[in-house]
Amino acid sequence: MSDTTNAAAGKPGKKGGMNIIQLLLEGRAFFALIAIIITFSLLSPNYASVSNFLIMSNHVAIFGLLAMGMLLVILNGGIDLSVGSVLGLSGVFAGFLMQGVEIQSAGIILYPPVWAVVVLTVALGAVVGMCNGVLVAYFKVPAFVATLGSLYVARGVALLMTDGLTFNNLSGDPGLGNTGFEWLGFNRIAGVPVGVIVLAVAAVITGLVLSRTAFGRWLYSSGGNARAAELSGVPVKHVQVAVYSLSGVFAAIAGLVLSSQLTSAGPQAGFTYELTTIAAVVVGGASLMGGRGTVTGTLLGAFVIGFLSDGLVIIGVSSYWQTVFTGAVIVLAVMLNSIQYGGVGKK
Amino acid sequence: MRTPETDESPQAEPDTAEVVLAARNVSKSFGAVHALKGVNFDVHRGQVTTLFGENGAGKSTLMKILSGVQLPSDGELILDGAPVEIASTVAARDLGIAIIHQELSLAPNMTVRDNIFLGREIMGPTGVNYAEEERQARALMRELEEDIDPLTLIEDLRLGQQQIVEIARALSVNSRILIMDEPTSALSASEVEVLFKVIRDLKARGVSIVYISHHLEEALTITDHAVVLRDGVMTAYAPRAEIDLEWIVRNMVGENFDIGSPPSGHKLGETALELKGLTVPAATGTGNAVDGLDLSVKVGEVVCIYGLMGAGRTEMMECVAGRLPATGGEVLLHGQDVSHLSIAQRIAAGLVLVPEDRQRDGLVQTMTVGRNLSLASIGKFTRGLFTNRRDEKAIIEDSIREVTVKTDGPDAAIGSLSGGNQQKVVIGKMLVTHPSVVVLDEPSRGIDVGAKAEVFRILAEHAKNGMAVVYSTSEVDECLSIAHRIIVMRRGRIAAEFTHDTTKEAIMAASGESLVA
Ligand SMILES: Nc1ncnc2c1ncn2[C@@H]1O[C@H](COP(=O)(O)OP(=O)(O)OP(=O)(O)O)[C@@H](O)[C@H]1O
Ligand SMILES: [Mg+2]
Numbered sequence: 001m002s003d004t005t006n007a008a009a010g011k012p013g014k015k016g017g018m019n020i021i022q023l024l025l026e027g028r029a030f031f032a033l034i035a036i037i038i039t040f041s042l043l044s045p046n047y048a049s050v051s052n053f054l055i056m057s058n059h060v061a062i063f064g065l066l067a068m069g070m071l072l073v074i075l076n077g078g079i080d081l082s083v084g085s086v087l088g089l090s091g092v093f094a095g096f097l098m099q100g101v102e103i104q105s106a107g108i109i110l111y112p113p114v115w116a117v118v119v120l121t122v123a124l125g126a127v128v129g130m131c132n133g134v135l136v137a138y139f140k141v142p143a144f145v146a147t148l149g150s151l152y153v154a155r156g157v158a159l160l161m162t163d164g165l166t167f168n169n170l171s172g173d174p175g176l177g178n179t180g181f182e183w184l185g186f187n188r189i190a191g192v193p194v195g196v197i198v199l200a201v202a203a204v205i206t207g208l209v210l211s212r213t214a215f216g217r218w219l220y221s222s223g224g225n226a227r228a229a230e231l232s233g234v235p236v237k238h239v240q241v242a243v244y245s246l247s248g249v250f251a252a253i254a255g256l257v258l259s260s261q262l263t264s265a266g267p268q269a270g271f272t273y274e275l276t277t278i279a280a281v282v283v284g285g286a287s288l289m290g291g292r293g294t295v296t297g298t299l300l301g302a303f304v305i306g307f308l309s310d311g312l313v314i315i316g317v318s319s320y321w322q323t324v325f326t327g328a329v330i331v332l333a334v335m336l337n338s339i340q341y342g343g344v345g346k347k
Numbered sequence: 348m349r350t351p352e353t354d355e356s357p358q359a360e361p362d363t364a365e366v367v368l369a370a371r372n373v374s375k376s377f378g379a380v381h382a383l384k385g386v387n388f389d390v391h392r393g394q395v396t397t398l399f400g401e402n403g404a405g406k407s408t409l410m411k412i413l414s415g416v417q418l419p420s421d422g423e424l425i426l427d428g429a430p431v432e433i434a435s436t437v438a439a440r441d442l443g444i445a446i447i448h449q450e451l452s453l454a455p456n457m458t459v460r461d462n463i464f465l466g467r468e469i470m471g472p473t474g475v476n477y478a479e480e481e482r483q484a485r486a487l488m489r490e491l492e493e494d495i496d497p498l499t500l501i502e503d504l505r506l507g508q509q510q511i512v513e514i515a516r517a518l519s520v521n522s523r524i525l526i527m528d529e530p531t532s533a534l535s536a537s538e539v540e541v542l543f544k545v546i547r548d549l550k551a552r553g554v555s556i557v558y559i560s561h562h563l564e565e566a567l568t569i570t571d572h573a574v575v576l577r578d579g580v581m582t583a584y585a586p587r588a589e590i591d592l593e594w595i596v597r598n599m600v601g602e603n604f605d606i607g608s609p610p611s612g613h614k615l616g617e618t619a620l621e622l623k624g625l626t627v628p629a630a631t632g633t634g635n636a637v638d639g640l641d642l643s644v645k646v647g648e649v650v651c652i653y654g655l656m657g658a659g660r661t662e663m664m665e666c667v668a669g670r671l672p673a674t675g676g677e678v679l680l681h682g683q684d685v686s687h688l689s690i691a692q693r694i695a696a697g698l699v700l701v702p703e704d705r706q707r708d709g710l711v712q713t714m715t716v717g718r719n720l721s722l723a724s725i726g727k728f729t730r731g732l733f734t735n736r737r738d739e740k741a742i743i744e745d746s747i748r749e750v751t752v753k754t755d756g757p758d759a760a761i762g763s764l765s766g767g768n769q770q771k772v773v774i775g776k777m778l779v780t781h782p783s784v785v786v787l788d789e790p791s792r793g794i795d796v797g798a799k800a801e802v803f804r805i806l807a808e809h810a811k812n813g814m815a816v817v818y819s820t821s822e823v824d825e826c827l828s829i830a831h832r833i834i835v836m837r838r839g840r841i842a843a844e845f846t847h848d849t850t851k852e853a854i855m856a857a858s859g860e861s862l863v864a
């Protein structure tokens with residue numbers, strides 16, 4: 001209970017001050033982003049250039065996509081540790097399809113067109129996510145453990161599929177009709193990288209789903225109090241399976257974008273990305289207890305984390321210090337979260 | 348009606364022989380809401396002072412200030428004649444002030460023993476002395492005449508038992524001022540009797556007690572002083588000997604309330620809800636919580652289910668709603684077997700449950716008042732893919748009006764409502780789905796006389812328009828309000844059935860309750 005703020009609220013003189021503090025608290029991810037951009041622009045002339053922003057946005061796109069899925073899971077009161085591995089597995093799977101699938105019995109090699117590769121890869125992500133969801137919802141495996149399991153399994157399968165090697169040639173062959181994979185990572189529409197546009201579309205759809213659909217309401221309520229939601233007719237188990245499946249889908253899309261950006265797909269891609277993603281969602285103001293969080297906040301969180309780490313690289317801070325900084329930002333964000341949510345809700 | 352002769356209004360300087368703790372000119376605001384406006388309040392030494400008031404009057408807020416949970420915006424507290432600042436619950440405990448909260452504050456994943464000693468663990472040479480804690484916990488349970496093993500997890504206890512643990516925790520502190528904010532809302536009559544015995548013992552030991560309850564008659568049997576709070580302002584003070592029930596109600600709400608009578612003038616229709624041989628296994632241990640129960644309720648009929656704690660009322664109702672699986676028997680809604688339907692499907696078919704424990708089963712604490720109210724009707728305001736704001740607003744406003752929720756507006760946080768208003772949200776949320784059968788588990792828990800009359804009036808009206816109503820209660824008085832029939836449950840079965848013209852004594856006797864003098 002934040003008594004001091006409540007007590008202050010009663011005194012008219014302090015009211016203005018209260019509001020500014022509240023505004024700062026609520027828009028903290030936004031202000032943090034502004035502060036990061038200003039600081040690094042002062043420290044390095046290269047930071048605030050259009051080309052650098054586009055490069056950084058390309059990085060942010062990956063984490064942003066993962067964070068959209070993670071937000072859904074965290075709103076539900078769960079956690080998805082498998083997103084990094086699913087990203088890696090999806091890239092490898094796409095690479096595998098691009099190299100051609102040999103059907104031994106028929107003695108032919110199939111080269112699926114790019115759109116089919118995309119569809120199949122996204123389906124793979126959905127299936128892995130659905131396994132997580134079913135484990136959590138119906139077999140009562142704690143989310144942390146279930147997704148930790150898939151983290152290992154997905155990474156292991158990716159390594160098995162490639163023998164630990166990397167698929168380097170993803171550009172396809174005009175003769176086989178499967179070119180165009182690099183479009184996702186390299187092309188620009190009106191100067192904006194396609195990856196960033198994919199993130200924007202994903203964010204708009206997620207935002208609409210959360211704020212304007214029955215599913216969004218189900219998700220917020222089952223994350224806030226699953227028992228009460230269930231008694232009000234919310235299909236809490238279906239919601240749970242759906243959020244993990246969607247998280248898998250987002251991870252697969254991120255995997256496609258990343259391997260397209262790199263024009264290669266390695267089994268180690270996305271290693272530890274799950275942690276960065278969780279950090280982005282938390283910095284964006286979502287509560288790990290479930291029920292609170294927004295798409296805007298999460299996007300800002302992804303930009304804060306992305307712009308901060310790239311900025312540290314640009315001004316030449318050692319990667320050891322980068323780790324320290326990122327950690328500090330995460331802890332600070334969670335601290336502010338508890339201040340914001342401490343006073344409301346339960347006594 | 349009696350008018351008291353003695354004016355007990357607090358004096359500017361509290362008389363320390365008589366008054367142990369006093370509040371002077373205490374105000375408390377939450378943003379634009381002024382919960383307390385310059386309140387004076389005396390806690391009488393070694394006696395029971397009862398605070399009466401409507402839902403949202405500010406009772407809990409005042410108690411939270413006295414026990415260090417919240418700080419006042421203005422005013423001062425005087426302990427034994429000297430001004431004090433009670434800045435935290437720990438400070439309050441050090442001053443000898445303990446509180447039993449209206450909304451239970453137990454850790455559900457810990458045992459009864461650990462909850463009782465949470466934050467005050469008894470230390471031995473090798474860490475926490477669990478044996479000693481367990482011994483004391485057992486002694487407390489014996490004192491409260493409750494058969495609860497101290498090693499049970501809180502989440503395995505029924506709501507009433509949890510309330511007993513909350514009481515035990517406050518008792519274990521050995522405080523000299525004990526605040527009880529609606530300690531009996533989930534207790535049955537015999538348990539209340541035990542609690543009152545404990546209160547009398549405490550008084551004999553010189554403990555001063557502040558008591559809050561919406562069970563006015565019950566409170567009158569234990570109190571020595573009555574104080575009435577209305578909209579954040581004290582409206583009356585009087586010694587017990589000089590007042591009666593009417594005086595309290597008049598000062599609380601300005602008029603007298605009738606708890607209602609069974610709706611009449613309409614014909615009861617076909618069977619709306621029928622239970623055939625319903626059997627539900629007990630959550631813990633062996634045996635059945637509900638044991639081959641048969642019950643049928645007609646369209647337009649109001650049925651009251653009375654029983655002691657553990658009689659199986661909650662289990663029966665949760666099974667009807669689809670939360671608990673039955674091991675035998677069936678549930679028929681308008682002649683259709685609904686036993687295989689999910690909760691959502693039953694709500695869509697018109698069968699809804701208003702649960703007993705509002706914090707655990709009724710409210711989503713992270714959502715606003717409005718979103719809680721519309722939660723069960725999402726389908727009704729979804730057009731195609733998207734929800735429709737205007738339709739949702741209409742539904743929310745409808746239900747705020749129907750059950751008269753006292754709130755800042757639909758966007759207020761649900762936690763900012765007083766306990767009784769939260770209860771109204773839980774009821775309103777289900778009624779706004781326009782059910783044909785409504786099952787309410789202790790709907791009057793924590794609501795004031797006016798609101799209680801209001802809720803029963805609404806239910807009676809719905810019954811007249813063809814709704815079948817089943818409600819449970821642990822208050823005998825409420826059995827004899829709007830119910831056409833009273834069913835007494837005992838150990839999972841129907842022990843007796845009465846019509847409206849029975850007596851309280853007959854109902855209590857059938858439930859297996861010892862008669863209270
Ligand atoms: N944290 C809070 N934020 C905003 N308003 C609050 C908060 N706590 C209480 N209030 C408001 O203060 C008023 C008094 O609430 P309080 O809980 O003291 O009522 P009460 O007398 O205990 O009612 P009840 O009988 O229903 O328990 C209510 O209008 C309530 O909405
Ligand atoms: Mg209260």
